[in-house]
Each structure stands twice: as structure tokens, then as C-alpha cells.
Amino acid sequence: MAIARPVRALGLAAILMWCFFLYTIVRPGPSIKTSADFKGTVERDPQLDPSGEPGGILVRASDGYAPGIAGTERINATILALVRNEELEGMLQSMQDLERTWNHKFNYPWTFFNDVPFSEEFKRKTRAATKAETRYELIPKEHWDTPSWISDDLYKESVKILEENEIQYADKISYHKMCRWNSGLFYKHPALEHVRYYWRVEPNVHFFCDIDYDVFRYMQDNNKTYGFTITLYDAPKSIPTLWPETAKFIAQHPEYLHPNNAMAWLTDAQRRPVHNEQANGYSTCHFWSNFEIGDMDFWRSQTYEDYFNHLDRAGGFFYERWGDAPVHSIALGLFEDRSKIHWFRDIGYQHIPFFNCPNSDKCKGCITGRFTDGEAWLNKEDCRPNWFKYVGMG
Numbered sequence: 001m002a003i004a005r006p007v008r009a010l011g012l013a014a015i016l017m018w019c020f021f022l023y024t025i026v027r028p029g030p031s032i033k034t035s036a037d038f039k040g041t042v043e044r045d046p047q048l049d050p051s052g053e054p055g056g057i058l059v060r061a062s063d064g065y066a067p068g069i070a071g072t073e074r075i076n077a078t079i080l081a082l083v084r085n086e087e088l089e090g091m092l093q094s095m096q097d098l099e100r101t102w103n104h105k106f107n108y109p110w111t112f113f114n115d116v117p118f119s120e121e122f123k124r125k126t127r128a129a130t131k132a133e134t135r136y137e138l139i140p141k142e143h144w145d146t147p148s149w150i151s152d153d154l155y156k157e158s159v160k161i162l163e164e165n166e167i168q169y170a171d172k173i174s175y176h177k178m179c180r181w182n183s184g185l186f187y188k189h190p191a192l193e194h195v196r197y198y199w200r201v202e203p204n205v206h207f208f209c210d211i212d213y214d215v216f217r218y219m220q221d222n223n224k225t226y227g228f229t230i231t232l233y234d235a236p237k238s239i240p241t242l243w244p245e246t247a248k249f250i251a252q253h254p255e256y257l258h259p260n261n262a263m264a265w266l267t268d269a270q271r272r273p274v275h276n277e278q279a280n281g282y283s284t285c286h287f288w289s290n291f292e293i294g295d296m297d298f299w300r301s302q303t304y305e306d307y308f309n310h311l312d313r314a315g316g317f318f319y320e321r322w323g324d325a326p327v328h329s330i331a332l333g334l335f336e337d338r339s340k341i342h343w344f345r346d347i348g349y350q351h352i353p354f355f356n357c358p359n360s361d362k363c364k365g366c367i368t369g370r371f372t373d374g375e376a377w378l379n380k381e382d383c384r385p386n387w388f389k390y391v392g393m394g
């Protein structure tokens, strides 16, 4: 019996669709990270290029880095982590990665901070994860508590608006406190009084590449103030008045602007015009501060102290959801010499979902460009192209 023509056509269409379906499944994913997003800023994603250690003076592991008082080569620095007791497993994972790739050679101390006392289990297990010294510090109440000038009613009203704008963690007061502490208080903790450089580490982050030089010495010997791995756009509705408040502050203190600042980077309106508009003049591009290697002398300067106090009084840590990342980034971009800000392209890093992934054989488990389509979309949140455009890759 002959099959009616429309039925044959339908059958053929079904077969074709099946083939197309199979093709979409088995076709090779994009094998390299797309560099399209870098067009008009830099030629292509620099992480596609083979890369190694930075230029300049590098100090290697030696006897002087043995644990304890034998470590005479170590400088005035610590790894630090603000962490909750419940995040012990995640903290151990981060420690294992950083110890394996770097710190077992240099034995810098770990300093842990918490707003409640650390449990014995937390201390025992983290102590066992390193040969280096470990310190456990309670945050003073006056550094953590909501400041007296914040109105509880106004905070509650503000949370509603933030939630309408889908700002994550808006109703978690502890998140606001955490952002404020990381912005302007951590370096005032008495345990850090005699410490200058810090490497901030969060639970559940990954380090992939072997680093064979003392990164703190790198900062000191090469006059670097701040090192980052990843930059991202922020949610503009979490910081609508951060830039306007900053503008007021600059108007009061024009002398604080550094002549070699990164204002053009902070105020870029070309790449993400809507972000700039909603954040009232700030691109929202920021150093992703769950990774930072920094010189606390900058945060302790009169300039930063005045800036932080201005912001703190304005109330945006609570009435909006100002993050420590945009606050640190704006301060560095305005008040520091931009040549003192360093992209650690050689430190393979991930805080899910974003990567800094160098193309180097020292890196295990992170392969440049190993992005699925979904991650390629996330990757658009990456604003490093703008940093390279306005500042460079130093």
C-alpha cells in the first residue's frame, strides 16, 4: 500500500529533526574560550596565550621558609579567612589547594576570623591541614555590630526595595555586616596590627597552578599594592548611590585623587551602558574580592579611612547592599597609582562559577577555554577586557 505523500513528508521531516538533534548533542563544544568579547578592547583573551611567572624580582623557596622561627625569609604577611564554623569542610578544601600549590613551600601563617568563637573541631582540623602557624581570632563586637546610626525601620523598608530588584542576600543582615567588615574593618583587627600584606581566601575556592615564588615578596619588591585574578560586573541595583556618594567625597577631597588613577576604567559606559546608567556613573566593574592579595597600608591610609567613614555614614552597607568588592575597587581605582595594581594571571583560581585559568603547564585541572555554552554566557560578566583596555596587563 502506497503511503500518502504528506505522511512521507512528515516522516522525512522527523528523520531530519532527529539527525539535527543528534548533531547538537555530539558536536564538539567550543574548544577555546571565545575571544569575541575582547574585540575593540584588546586583540584577544590573553589567557589563551601561553603565560608564565611575572617579570621583576622573584624570590624562590629556600631553607629560610621552613615552618616556625626558622622561616627567616618570610615577610610581614598572612593568609587570612573570614569563615563560619559550619564551613569547615569548604575551608579545608581551600587550604588543601593553596597548601599544595604554594604555601607548603613558604609556610605563611593562616589567620582565621569569626564573629563567634571557633569550635575545637575547626581548630584541630585546620591546624592539621598545614605545617604553618594557624591563628584563630574573634572579631570585636564593635567591628561587627550594625552601627548606631543605622535605623532598623529604614533597613527593613530598604530590604523590600532590594528584594523587588532581586538583590541576593538583601534580607541577611549578616551579609551586610560581612561586606562592611571586609570593606573597612578587617585590617583594624588587633591580630593584624603588625602585619602588612594579606592573601584573602574563602571556603570552597580552588587553586590550580603551582606557584614557585613568594607572592608577598613579589608585592613588596615590585611595589604592588593590590593583586587580583578576576573582575566582574556587579548588580547595579545593589549599589545605586555608591558612585554618587563617591562623587560627593571626591568633591570634598579632590587632593586624594591619584594623578595616575584608573578613573576611565571605573566610569566606562561603552561596554555595559545599562550598568553604568543604573549605577549612576560607575561601570560596576570590580576586582572580585574573594581573592585578594593586598598591602594593608593602603587601607590604613588617611585617604581610605576618610573614604570608608564617608560611605559608612551614608548607610549604603545596610540600606543598599554595597559589597566590599566595588568599595575596594573604587578606592584603588581613584586613590592609588594604577601601575601598582597587579593581575595575577599565573594564579589559577576558581570561586564557582568563574575562573582565572592561565595557559601554562604548571596548572592542573583548569584548562584555558574549557567552557560549556552556559559558562560562555557567564563569561560575559567578566570585565577584564576593560581593565586591559584602560590599564594594561601589568
Ligand SMILES: Nc1nc2c(ncn2[C@@H]2O[C@H](COP(=O)(O)OP(=O)(O)O)[C@@H](O)[C@H]2O)c(=O)[nH]1
Pocket: 081, 082, 083, 084, 085, 087, 113, 114, 115, 116, 174, 175, 178, 201, 202, 203, 290
Ligand atoms: N564568620 C562569618 N563569616 C561569614 C559570615 N558571612 C559571610 N562570611 C564569610 O564571608 C565570605 C563570603 O560569604 P559568602 O556567603 O561565601 O558570600 P558570597 O561568596 O558572596 O556568596 C565567606 O568566607 C564566608 O565564610 C558570617 O556571618 N560570619
Ligand SMILES: *[C@@H]1O[C@H](CO)[C@@H](O)[C@H](O)[C@H]1NC(C)=O
Pocket: 076, 193, 194, 195, 196, 297
Ligand atoms: C609589619 O607591617 C606593619 C604594618 O605596615 C608594621 O606596623 C610593623 O611594624 C611591621 N613589622 C615588621 C616586623 O616589620
Ligand SMILES: *[C@@H]1O[C@H](CO)[C@@H](O)[C@H](O)[C@H]1NC(C)=O
Pocket: 221, 222, 223
Ligand atoms: C619601589 O619603590 C622604591 C621607593 O619608591 C624604589 O626605590 C624602587 O626602585 C621601586 N622598585 C621597583 C621595582 O619599582
Ligand SMILES: [Mg+2]
Pocket: 202, 290, 351
Ligand atoms: Mg563565597
